[in-house]
Amino acid sequence: MSKIASVVLCLCISVLASCAHDRGAAPIVPSAIQIGHQETIFGATSRKSHGSGFGFERSATVSLLEMDISVPPVRDKGTLSLGGADPDPRTDFVISAQTDHDEASFRRRIKNVLNEIPAYQREVTVFVHGFNNTHAEAAFRTAQLKHDIEIPGATIFYSWPSKGAPLGYAYDEDSALVARDGLEKLLRATHNATGLPVIIVAHSLGSQLTMEALRQIEISSPGWSRRNLSGVILMSPDLDVDLFKSQLARFQSIPQPFVIFANSRDRALGISQRIRGTNTRARLGNISSLEQLAGLPVQVIDTSNLKRSRDLNHFPAANSPTLITLLRRLRVQADAQERRRVELTQLLPGDISRLGGAVRVELNETAVEAPQ
Numbered sequence: 001m002s003k004i005a006s007v008v009l010c011l012c013i014s015v016l017a018s019c020a021h022d023r024g025a026a027p028i029v030p031s032a033i034q035i036g037h038q039e040t041i042f043g044a045t046s047r048k049s050h051g052s053g054f055g056f057e058r059s060a061t062v063s064l065l066e067m068d069i070s071v072p073p074v075r076d077k078g079t080l081s082l083g084g085a086d087p088d089p090r091t092d093f094v095i096s097a098q099t100d101h102d103e104a105s106f107r108r109r110i111k112n113v114l115n116e117i118p119a120y121q122r123e124v125t126v127f128v129h130g131f132n133n134t135h136a137e138a139a140f141r142t143a144q145l146k147h148d149i150e151i152p153g154a155t156i157f158y159s160w161p162s163k164g165a166p167l168g169y170a171y172d173e174d175s176a177l178v179a180r181d182g183l184e185k186l187l188r189a190t191h192n193a194t195g196l197p198v199i200i201v202a203h204s205l206g207s208q209l210t211m212e213a214l215r216q217i218e219i220s221s222p223g224w225s226r227r228n229l230s231g232v233i234l235m236s237p238d239l240d241v242d243l244f245k246s247q248l249a250r251f252q253s254i255p256q257p258f259v260i261f262a263n264s265r266d267r268a269l270g271i272s273q274r275i276r277g278t279n280t281r282a283r284l285g286n287i288s289s290l291e292q293l294a295g296l297p298v299q300v301i302d303t304s305n306l307k308r309s310r311d312l313n314h315f316p317a318a319n320s321p322t323l324i325t326l327l328r329r330l331r332v333q334a335d336a337q338e339r340r341r342v343e344l345t346q347l348l349p350g351d352i353s354r355l356g357g358a359v360r361v362e363l364n365e366t367a368v369e370a371p372q
Contacts, residue, residue: 023137024055025085025136026139027087027095028096028097029070029094030097031089031096032096033068033070036070036094038070039069039071040069041139041156042066042109042110042154042155042156043064043158044063044064044065044157044186045158046059046062046160046161047135047160047161056134056162056171056175058161062185062186064100064103064106065098065100066099066101066106067098067099067139068097068098069093069096070093070096077324077325078148078319078320078321079319080093080141080318081093082136082137095139103189110193110194111194113153114153114194114196117153121152121153123152123153123154123197123199124154124155124191124198125154125198125200126156126157126198126199127141127155127156127157128157128158128183128200128203129141129142129158129162129203129204129206130203130206130238130315131169131172131238132168132172133159133164134164135159139159141318142157144318145318148324148328149324156186156190158179158183158186160178160206160209162205176206177209183209183213187200187217188217197230199229199232200232201233201235202232202233202234202235202237203236203315204235204238204314205238207235207237207239207285208237208238208243210232211239211244211247211248214232214247218250223252223253225251225253230255231257231258233259234259234260235285235315236315237260238269238272238284238285239283239285240283241281241283241287241293256297258298258299260285261303261316262284262287262302263302263303265313266314268313269282269286270286273286287300288302288304290359290360294355294358296356297357298358298359299358299360302361303317303320305363306322306363306364330348349363349364350362350363
């Protein structure tokens with residue numbers, strides 16, 4: 001089978017898997033508040049509104065909203081069940097309430113959420129989704145991560161105009177670039193409103209968007225990232241390594257911790273390589289050594305030796321029960337120490353290697369599952 005045919009086959013499998021229901025549908029079901037566990041998340045989107053929700057068309061303005069997401073009462077960690085236009089709150093993630101905000105009310109509600117929790121847990125996490133995500137899926141994924149990993153504070157998802165289609169990769173790459181200004185506006189406004197450092201968590205193609213937004217911030221405001229971010233986490237980043245290094249070169253000082261979740265068995269990133277006509281140049285999210293990152297103050301968490309997760313092994317931090325358990329354990333340890341910045345290499349089990357400032361932790365199933 002030719003390389004092109006293999007790529008098309010993989011994409012078609014993804015298309016068939018996504019046809020079970022309308023992936024963009026997300027009706028509000030108020031009764032779900034009586035059934036599932038409620039997670040409050042905030043959203044900022046540069047998608048154009050189509051009345052009943054947000055589609056894939058690009059908007060020149062950023063819309064702000066707040067959502068209560070009902071998490072099914074009985075489910076396995078790492079699972080994300082969506083019911084489309086007719087969800088069942090007993091088994092599916094469901095929107096139980098939604099409020100549109102202007103900038104003033106958005107800031108006010110985030111402050112209220114932060115004031116209700118202990119001071120050492122007052123942090124803001126911004127999640128940037130990846131390729132082939134609808135607005136609804138981005139919201140539900142954010143709620144799933146917040147619930148499963150027990151992320152404290154205020155959680156905001158940035159919903160950029162992905163087409164939400166397996167064959168929409170070129171459109172999504174362009175959209176990620178168009179969405180840079182909206183993400184920059186969100187990051188600056190969030191920090192100004194709360195006075196707190198922001199943690200950025202980006203997945204897949206959202207990592208390219210995130211790095212481009214931070215690069216342009218650094219060009220206009222040198223040192224902003226180090227002063228105003230308490231961490232950058234790139235999960236399975238679909239990003240050329242040379243491009244990543246050129247982006248970091250514009251940073252006056254790189255925020256810490258700067259974490260990259262990588263997996264050499266990531267099949268989605270393997271497809272991304274083949275689309276570009278090469279199997280030899282790894283994407284940032286499937287590098288297998290530190291050689292290309294030597295001298296950079298980054299921490300690589302290598303999940304290649306963990307059991308294969310769902311979704312082409314492309315998002316183990318969200319889909320792997322083993323890794324989710326580890327991340328929750330890290331969250332508890334960080335809270336116990338009442339500090340935001342934790343040296344992950346001191347807490348993560350696995351083989352550690354260092355090269356010129358870069359650190360790599362190679363996780364293994366036995367060590368991760370062992371009690372701490």
